[in-house]
Amino acid sequence: MATFAIGDIHGCWTALETLLEQVPIQEDDLVITLGDYVDRGPESARVLDWVMNQSANERFIALRGNHELMMLAASKAQMNPEHWLACGGSETLTSYQQTSxxxxxxxxxxxxxxxxxxxxxxxxxxxxxxxxxxxAYVYEDAALDDQDESALYWERFDLIRPHKSGKKVICGHTAQRSGLPANRQHAVCIDTWVYGDGWLTCLEVESGQYWQANQKRKHRSDWLEV
Incomplete structure (x- = not known):
């Protein structure tokens, strides 16, 4: 049984579909998606449909990202919608317009x-x-239940320190514009800028092997650098 983590998808359905064709996920494997399913890419509504459908499987864990929080807040008039639209929400609305x-x-x-x-x-x-x-992040000296939203959804990967539990952190949020995962040994960031000129990444956390695909349907595989 392996554990696979998928980084920020950002509405990039073509990259996700291409990636899933390459990754050797088995029925008893655990798949964890790290949030930011929406915004910036062209097919956020379709990506969320997929995440919802997969979540019916107990071996699929879907996390929440800051872009889901912005989308929810904008829809409930709890924030200025223009702020969300400027952060990729306009592409998300267009993806829903197809069924409107x-x-x-x-x-x-x-x-x-x-x-x-x-x-x-x-x-x-x-x-x-x-x-x-x-x-996004965890504060090193706080238990997971005591982490606040600023850490879980908004803090950048740059200054992440080893968590007091000794467990390795797998996260997204901070776009790695090199297109490669960032490996700090105690933490790995797999947001590899798929909505820009980068890749969507799926990491097998036990082995360190990862697979990538982009919006041009190109794909590749490698191992985390030590």
Missing amino acids: QRRIPNIKDISPQHLDFIKYDLRPYHETETHIFVH
């Missing part, structure tokens, strides 16, 4: 089922005997 009768994208087009899924079903983190999975 409106000629102009509207925040009311967002699926209520998707909003409920983001609010109630996505998780802030997941922990195994050896690893911590989180969207």
Whole structure:
């Protein structure tokens, strides 16, 4: 039984579909997605449909990212929608317009089922005997239940320190524009900028092997650098 983590998808369905064709995931393997399913890429609605469907499987764990929080807050008028639109929300609205009768994208087009899924079903983190999975970051001296939202969803990977549990942290959020995962030994960031000119990454955490695909349907595989 292996554990696979998939980094920030950001509405890039073509890259996700290509990636899943390459990764040798078996029925009893654990798959963890690290959040940021929406914004910036062209098919956020389709990506969220996939995440929702996969979440019916107990061997699939879906975490929440900061872009899901922004999308939810904008839809509930808890933040200025223009801020979300400027952070990639405009592409997300366009992806929902495909199933709407409106000629102009509207925040009311967002699926209520998707909003409920983001609010109630996505998780802030997941922990195994050896690893911590989180969207963005964990403060080194705080238990997971005591982490605040600024760490879990917003802090950058740059200054991450070893967690007091001794477990390795697997996260996304901080785009690695090199297209390669960042390996600090005690923490690995697998947001590899798929919505830009980078790749979508899936990491097998036990072995350190990873697979990547991009929006041009190219794919490749390598191992974490030590």
